[in-house]
Amino acid sequence: MNILITGAAGFVGMHLSKRLLDLNYHIVGFDNINDYYEVKLKRDRLDIITRYSNFTFYEADLADQKAVNDCFQNENIDVVINLAAQPGVRYSLENPQAYINSNILGFTNILEACRHNEIKHLIYASSSSVYGANVKMPFSTSDAVDHPVSIYAATKKSNELMAHTYSHLFGVPTTGLRFFTVYGPYGRPDMAYYSFTKKIIDGETIKIFNNGDMERDFTYIDDIVEGIVRLIDQPPKPNNDWDRVNPDPSSSYAPYKVYNIGNNKPVRLMDFINTLEKHLGIEANKEFLPMQPGDVQATFADIDDLNKATGFKPTTSIDEGLKKFVDWYRQYYQINTDKKPTVITR
Structure with missing residues (x-):
């Protein structure tokens, strides 16, 4: 099976590619290696997967329709996993056009290519951000998501609507995955846990919004990858009982x-920070601030339907996941591990 993974040099894309390459799938990676965050990290991720003989890479932008079409025509793609997107809630307030180009125009090109190349299954990244102003917990996919609070969230909701249209008009089997705060080694530097780690090590003050009164359904990268892998050979079928x-x-x-x-x-943000401090062995300097535009107070995923469909059940605790991340961070950035840190006990 030939699987196209867009955003292959990204956080989830690299880990998923490596897992599938180890399972002997032929993976076609597609990524524009933009400079939204440090390019070296993206290149280092890419180096991990380009070592495999069953990996082919296209450095191009999803907004380039010709590049997308050439990839599909050259590689005889069976399944598409679209992870490429312009991420980040706060950046979407500063540069909304980047989200339209990548998340709307780019996704349109993917849908068109799937339509014209008889793709067996399109899996695409949505986001927990689509729940926006919703407050009923846990967030369920049976809930309406009509009140996004950021441009980023609006583009992800748009992806779901666009996917349904192609499923309806052209029979393209599409599965959307609403990711909940993914973390782990080789993660995104713009994510809070990553920037917290850097600032704590450097002795800088970390900014904690909404005065720390927030909860997130932090999900370790290996669990995310496992869920995606289980869905690859389960394209959705029409629901004959749909009302x-x-x-x-x-x-x-x-x-x-x-x-x-x-x-x-879901984990309280302050509990998450306490666990991070424990594994770093350093107590953070903290500044408490009000809620930022585009943020939500809490996220909590109802995963019952995914569990029923695939048996998916996360297995990585926050304590275990953050330890793995901190160990990787120290090694990757060559942090002096001989220096004895302040011991934090909780």
Whole structure:
């Protein structure tokens, strides 16, 4: 099977590519290696997967329709896993055009290529951000998500609507995955846990928004990858019981499905920071600030439908996951591990 993974030099893309390469799939990677965050990290991720003989790479932008079409025509793609996107809630307030180009125009090019190349299954990254102003917990895919609070979230909601349209009109089997705060080695430097780690080690003050009164369904990268792998050979089928009078937003009469993929165990931000301090052996200098525009107070994934469909169940605790991340961070950035840190006990 030939699997196209867009965003292959990204955090999730690299880990997923490596897992599938180890399983002897032929992986076609596609990434524009932009400079939204440090390019060296992306190149280092890419170096890990380009060592495999069953990996082919295209350095190009999804907004380039010709590059996308050439890739599909050259590689005889069977399954597409679209992870390429312009990420980040706060950056979407500064540069909304970047989100339109990547997340809307780029995704349109993917959908068109899937339509014209008889793709067996399109899996694409959505986000827990689509729940926006919702407060009912846990977030369920059967809930309406009509009130996004950032441009980023609006583009991800748009992806789900666009995917349904192609499932309806052209029979393209599409599965959307709403990721919940993914973390781990080789993660994104713009994510809070990553920047917290750097600032704590450097002795800088970390900014904690909403005065620390936040919860996140932090999900370790290996658990995310496991969930995606289990879905590859399960393209959605039309739901014959779908009720047009009381429509379920997560399924359809068309071959369309949306799942949450998260840890199903929200963690208080301050507990998360305490655990990070414990593994770093350093107590952070903290500045407490109000809620930022585009943020939400809590996320909590209902993953029952994904569990029923695939048996997916996260296994990595915050304590274990953060230890692995801190160990990787010290090694990757060559932090002096001989220096005895302040011991933090909780």
